[in-house]
Amino acid sequence: MTLLYALDLLGTAAFAASGALAGIRRGMDVFGVLVLGLATATGGGTLRDLLLGDSPPFILKDETYLYLSVVVSLLVFIFHRRLEFFANPLTYFDAVGLGTFVVIGTGKAIEFRLGFFGAVMMGVLTATAGGMLRDLLSAKVPMVLQKEVYASACLAGGALLYLLQLTVLPPYITALLSASTVIILRLLAIRYNWSLPRAADSTVPTNGAVRK
């Protein structure tokens, strides 16, 4: 599981960077930037552990995630003007984190004997709830609810993992195939600007315009 742990840390770092950047854009002070980095990187797994009843959550058992998130957020706070050099790699790391988090979350839920829906939901939550928390703390509608094939890639990967682990495939192949599915779907979505359908007349409801 050493590769999975390494990918997990890579994803954590990428998520922390995305959270810290959001804090900087909202004009937060250095503490706020650290909190947004921490929340984005560790919020999803923490919520998953709360829901599974696995307490204390993983971040309080292995503090590596906390230190890593804070160090990355601090580096982003200091060097954020130069982050344009990293924008491209960050997108890839974020996609890798997404795939890894889905596999870890769905896998853990299966160990806890959850059913299909619950297990896939835990995988999606692990990968997306940190970003939702980041947006809530920025007083914005969560990005993941509005645009891009982000959560859908997670859904596909989680469902694939659940189905494959019912077969005779060895676990690491199952994990690899599922994570790759998420990562490839996510990168294709960015490359070709895919998006999910919205309700046709969502801007003209008779019972009130879209509220700001």
Add this chain to the structure above:
Amino acid sequence: MTLLYALDLLGTAAFAASGALAGIRRGMDVFGVLVLGLATATGGGTLRDLLLGDSPPFILKDETYLYLSVVVSLLVFIFHRRLEFFANPLTYFDAVGLGTFVVIGTGKAIEFRLGFFGAVMMGVLTATAGGMLRDLLSAKVPMVLQKEVYASACLAGGALLYLLQLTVLPPYITALLSASTVIILRLLAIRYNWSLPRAADSTVPTNGAVRK
């Protein structure tokens, strides 16, 4: 308890529809609409179970609630233009869900030996926290904090249940009376446009206007 379960599912469906509609009005994509439906329908009971330490929460034990919420949200996403035909029944279903959720939440808290305040609070949370989550995910101030006799009807029903279960009344009578109290208060409040008092000069505080 079969009637209670049926009413629980009816309420779940009504809450999911209200969540999905909110997502459509905010211009979310189909994934966002499903998440808002799920969160509105199951968020209150999930928070209650987290607070009671009953893990995993009910939605992960009986996945019926999850599938029902998703199917209803999808139907709303597809047919929402025709929802005006359902607006009236939806209001009634929502009131029924409110009464049922209060009775289930307060009752479960009493089983967990909570005191009066805690038990009533769990009933109110079960019925209203899903809607609060819906509004938070839409980056709005929760409706329940601002207007209408909504939470107050839940408070009354929860308190009544706590007091009645101390008497010799059989449990199903206690449940029925409490749920009916919530439903009737809620429908009367809609019919006669009741609202709770606000602080007199809330719009002219010297220390800063109401912030948008």
Add this chain to the structure above:
Amino acid sequence: MTLLYALDLLGTAAFAASGALAGIRRGMDVFGVLVLGLATATGGGTLRDLLLGDSPPFILKDETYLYLSVVVSLLVFIFHRRLEFFANPLTYFDAVGLGTFVVIGTGKAIEFRLGFFGAVMMGVLTATAGGMLRDLLSAKVPMVLQKEVYASACLAGGALLYLLQLTVLPPYITALLSASTVIILRLLAIRYNWSLPRAADSTVPTNGAVRK
């Protein structure tokens, strides 16, 4: 520990008052004002207990906190026009609450055998998460992420407590020194208008202006 309990209740009352005032300023009805008072006063400790896996959380074991929060919120709702007389004492009570909550939260986390980062984080969360919840329920970016030396004072006090409890100092001295550190730092920050640094060009990112 009677002094600590008394300070805890004083802090709870001060936090409830700050929450109730925020509700009044947002034009909420009386129920909303009570919920904001409750959430601000008890949200931090409740989140801490959820994360530590200590269920049910403290507010459901000793309902004093709930009743106190509601009574204070109601009094604020009724007499808020005269609160200017209390603004000064409220600032002091709030600082005392901050110090007490940090000591209680960090101390409890140490009992639960958390590491340095986790224990300090629990102390900071206990003191600040209620205020964050208050701001989220008001659809605002949490104040604590944006300005003033508020969380940093908590960080300093929590770290001090963790380090001092490794020494031979008696627990009450450790608690007293740590709480005093938080309170004094907080009051100095108000007096001299200290604030934390922000990212230099946070208002001119090339990838999008600060979104409202």
